[in-house]
Amino acid sequence: xxxxxxxxxxxxxxxxxxxxxxxxxxxxxxxKRVFSTDIAARPRCxxxxxxxxxRSFGLAVLCFATVCDxxxxxxxxxxxxxxxxxxxxxxxxRDTDLIxxxxxxxxxxxxxxxxxxxxxxxxxxxxxxxxxxxAFFRRHxxxxxxxxxxLQVGSVGEWFDDDQIVDMTHASKVPVSRVGRxxxxxxxxxxxxxxxxxxxxxxxxxxxxxxxISVLCAKVVRRxxxxxxxxxxxxxxx
Amino acid sequence: xxxxxxxxxxxxxxxxxGAWGDLSNTGNGxxxxxxxxxxxxxxxxxxxLTLKTVEAATPVDCGGFKWVIQWILDAKTKTGGxxxxxxxxxxxxxxxxxxxxxxxxxxxxxxxxxxxxxxxNQTITTYAQGGETDDDTYSLTAAGDCTKGKVVVAGVxxxxxxxxxxxxxxxxxxxxxxxxxxxxxxNIVELGGRTRHMDHNIVATWNCCTRNKxxxxxxxx
Numbered sequence: 001x002x003x004x005x006x007x008x009x010x011x012x013x014x015x016x017x018x019x020x021x022x023x024x025x026x027x028x029x030x031x032k033r034v035f036s037t038d039i040a041a042r043p044r045c046x047x048x049x050x051x052x053x054x055r056s057f058g059l060a061v062l063c064f065a066t067v068c069d070x071x072x073x074x075x076x077x078x079x080x081x082x083x084x085x086x087x088x089x090x091x092x093x094r095d096t097d098l099i100x101x102x103x104x105x106x107x108x109x110x111x112x113x114x115x116x117x118x119x120x121x122x123x124x125x126x127x128x129x130x131x132x133x134x135a136f137f138r139r140h141x142x143x144x145x146x147x148x149x150x151l152q153v154g155s156v157g158e159w160f161d162d163d164q165i166v167d168m169t170h171a172s173k174v175p176v177s178r179v180g181r182x183x184x185x186x187x188x189x190x191x192x193x194x195x196x197x198x199x200x201x202x203x204x205x206x207x208x209x210x211x212x213i214s215v216l217c218a219k220v221v222r223r224x225x226x227x228x229x230x231x232x233x234x235x236x237x238x
Numbered sequence: 239x240x241x242x243x244x245x246x247x248x249x250x251x252x253x254x255x256g257a258w259g260d261l262s263n264t265g266n267g268x269x270x271x272x273x274x275x276x277x278x279x280x281x282x283x284x285x286x287l288t289l290k291t292v293e294a295a296t297p298v299d300c301g302g303f304k305w306v307i308q309w310i311l312d313a314k315t316k317t318g319g320x321x322x323x324x325x326x327x328x329x330x331x332x333x334x335x336x337x338x339x340x341x342x343x344x345x346x347x348x349x350x351x352x353x354x355x356x357x358x359n360q361t362i363t364t365y366a367q368g369g370e371t372d373d374d375t376y377s378l379t380a381a382g383d384c385t386k387g388k389v390v391v392a393g394v395x396x397x398x399x400x401x402x403x404x405x406x407x408x409x410x411x412x413x414x415x416x417x418x419x420x421x422x423x424x425n426i427v428e429l430g431g432r433t434r435h436m437d438h439n440i441v442a443t444w445n446c447c448t449r450n451k452x453x454x455x456x457x458x459x
Contacts, residue, residue: 163413166411166413167345168416168418169343169377169379170343170377170378170379170416171375171377171416171417171418171419172325172352172374172375172376172416172417172418172420172422173352173365173372173373173374173375173417173418173419173420174375174418174419175419178304178375178377181298181302181379186411186418188411188413196409196410196411196412196421197410197411198410198411198419200419206379234410234411234418234419236410
């Protein structure tokens with residue numbers, strides 16, 4: 001039996017400080033998004049407009065104006081969001097500023113391709129790309145969406161590889177709950193110099209790895225109603 | 239205070255935990271970490287790894303189950319260290335005509351070691367310190383209707399007091415294991431500084447070839 005010397009080993013203390021970010025889906029609100037208060041606010045805005053549309057055509061015009069108000073009501077916040085996106089899309093942004101920008105983005109207004117373009121761009125550091133990958137999953141592959149909606153997210157790019165998806169349904173410890181009998185998969189990005197961080201997805205039912213890959217890569221969905229029930233991140237610092 | 243006779247490889251005074259606290263030394267209160275001093279230390283003679291059931295073992299039809307535990311040390315560790323568990327799973331699944339079947343979860347990766355860190359002056363893992371209670375979950379899906387059989391999960395856990403770092407090869411989210419976010423490896427190596435074994439086993443037997451489908455569970459401890 002091979003026994004490794006301690007001096008050859010790496011230290012969890014030195015190498016990584018573990019950050020576990022959990023995003024759990026309340027059972028009583030199966031489609032509630034829990035990532036930010038801004039996201040929760042956006043559907044309310046549109047829902048109130050929709051109720052008005054049903055009454056009459058005249059009021060529908062008012063509703064259109066209301067929809068515009070929803071976007072233009074606070075231009076200061078809009079421009080702040082744009083500034084954050086600019087910081088994220090800048091490869092020279094310091095890591096601390098990048099973290100701050102990502103975590104203060106608020107409502108999802110950017111397309112998923114904003115993130116995948118960065119993740120697939122080797123001009124960005126591996127840390128920068130990894131943080132964007134986690135943001136991509138948090139903001140565009142979030143709890144509550146169906147496989148059909150996941151299909152619409154867009155191409156995941158060349159950085160994605162089948163081997164990076166691992167079945168964790170029977171794993172000892174995962175950063176998602178184990179409600180029901182749905183499958184749990186970990187997505188381990190193997191970006192250059194990447195560490196052991198992973199994104200976890202828990203589905204509403206048992207789903208094979210082949211089926212998940214067919215959605216992400218081949219854009220084929222056999223069961224469009226299957227939902228992502230929960231996402232979780234096991235993120236390690238370099 | 240315990241004193242160690244290096245030549246004899248055993249303590250010259252009796253271990254305060256008692257003769258039956260260490261299954262590997264059952265009945266021998268003078269033995270020293272399995273009489274294997276080169277690979278083991280037992281600085282106080284009182285340290286003991288136990289587990290607390292967070293969710294009792296619950297069967298799911300046709301051989302499935304879930305059991306959630308948390309690791310606890312009897313005494314605060316003065317140096318910190320790592321709990322290391324070697325997990326093996328054996329599957330014995332048949333159809334109703336006694337033809338051998340492959341369990342849907344049997345992917346050949348159920349032989350690995352996984353680890354939890356315990357910081358200095360703590361009795362619980364770093365996860366529990368963060369407020370989590372599910373240190374370790376044994377979870378298996380059902381083998382399916384019209385099957386019968388037995389699944390044995392054997393976990394052998396030790397606390398390695400004073401072990402500051404895991405050997406190279408342990409990594410989180412390891413695709414070669416089922417440890418999830420725990421640092422783990424499929425290459426089992428001997429770690430130094432072990433205290434006492436903690437058996438963490440579950441056996442599921444089921445028969446879904448009869449009208450009365452039933453899954454029986456037996457856990458250790």
